Amino acid sequence: MRTTDLLTVSEVAERSGIAASALRFYERIGLLDAQRTSGGQRRYERHVLRRLAFIRAARNVGLSLEEVCDALDTLPQGRTPTRADWTRLSHTWRARLDDQIRALTKLRDGLDSCIGCGCLSLKRCAISNPSDVAAVAGAGAAFLR
Amino acid sequence: MRTTDLLTVSEVAERSGIAASALRFYERIGLLDAQRTSGGQRRYERHVLRRLAFIRAARNVGLSLEEVCDALDTLPQGRTPTRADWTRLSHTWRARLDDQIRALTKLRDGLDSCIGCGCLSLKRCAISNPSDVAAVAGAGAAFLR
DNA sequence: GTTATAGTTGAAGTGAACTTTAAGTCAAGC
DNA sequence: GCTTGACTTAAAGTTCACTTCAACTATAAC
Numbered sequence: 001m002r003t004t005d006l007l008t009v010s011e012v013a014e015r016s017g018i019a020a021s022a023l024r025f026y027e028r029i030g031l032l033d034a035q036r037t038s039g040g041q042r043r044y045e046r047h048v049l050r051r052l053a054f055i056r057a058a059r060n061v062g063l064s065l066e067e068v069c070d071a072l073d074t075l076p077q078g079r080t081p082t083r084a085d086w087t088r089l090s091h092t093w094r095a096r097l098d099d100q101i102r103a104l105t106k107l108r109d110g111l112d113s114c115i116g117c118g119c120l121s122l123k124r125c126a127i128s129n130p131s132d133v134a135a136v137a138g139a140g141a142a143f144l145r
Numbered sequence: 146m147r148t149t150d151l152l153t154v155s156e157v158a159e160r161s162g163i164a165a166s167a168l169r170f171y172e173r174i175g176l177l178d179a180q181r182t183s184g185g186q187r188r189y190e191r192h193v194l195r196r197l198a199f200i201r202a203a204r205n206v207g208l209s210l211e212e213v214c215d216a217l218d219t220l221p222q223g224r225t226p227t228r229a230d231w232t233r234l235s236h237t238w239r240a241r242l243d244d245q246i247r248a249l250t251k252l253r254d255g256l257d258s259c260i261g262c263g264c265l266s267l268k269r270c271a272i273s274n275p276s277d278v279a280a281v282a283g284a285g286a287a288f289l290r
Numbered sequence: 291g292t293t294a295t296a297g298t299t300g301a302a303g304t305g306a307a308c309t310t311t312a313a314g315t316c317a318a319g320c
Numbered sequence: 321g322c323t324t325g326a327c328t329t330a331a332a333g334t335t336c337a338c339t340t341c342a343a344c345t346a347t348a349a350c
Contacts, residue, residue, distance in 0.1 A: 010296070020297090021339055029337095039346045041297055061252065065337070097253040101246055107206060108242040155326070165327090166309055174307095184316045186327055210307070 006035065006043035016052040031069055061093045062100065151180065151188035161197040176214055206238050207245065
């Protein structure tokens, strides 16, 4: 095994928990960079692990890869993000999480009252009225697949 | 406009908020039934609106169409579901909603502590550790698209 | 130097949940 | 009875986020 400060694709895959094929895919859509050996193999700097953790966290929060791209584009290229950078970015997530939690809670409470009243009238029922949830869904984001 | 007790596909689409193409799709996968006119056009009974409200609510809660099929298959065919039927079904949803709310809340609180501590160490951070969320994601369900 | 393992590419495939298209048919109002 | 708008079908297309494939090449350990 090599002992440089650079990581191979399978090392990054294992450490990040993201499949090698996904790493190549991310590179193709411009979400991830890699150096190359003389033979053309990828070698990753360690900071990609943080970037990947960021990407995964963002995906968990319901952002699409496109949104992650946009978010990361607002970060300074090359330097480690400052606390201010991080705070700015995380505000988006925070708001999103709050919205999702609110919508789900409302859905749950609506469900409770349905059970409680036995109304069976789904079309008037809170749970079947998805306006709040729809507002949260945003532009085509897939959440928690 | 006709004045029978049956609804056309576009009427159902408008009242349910589900596109006509989706209604045809649902019929193809066995999720929805329709009578036919002598000429072959679909005519829906009014109770499909409740079924569709159910389907939409289930989708909002994160169930896949396959799961919705399974859920609806546990309901008695033909008769209006009783309160017991409804309670049984909604238990699944309730548990799911609780799980999702818990996971999202944990994620949000982890994010708060990241901002608070300025750690920037995403890989050790609660928000980048998706174990709880992953557990909620289930079998390929798309949530809040 | 040989060999096993890990890596490379572009292109095609996957699956969920639909939507769109094309070519034609039906129903309602006048 | 004719026109207009709504309806029908099967098949192909779409989007997202990847994965799989086939054919080939590089690297590391011995």
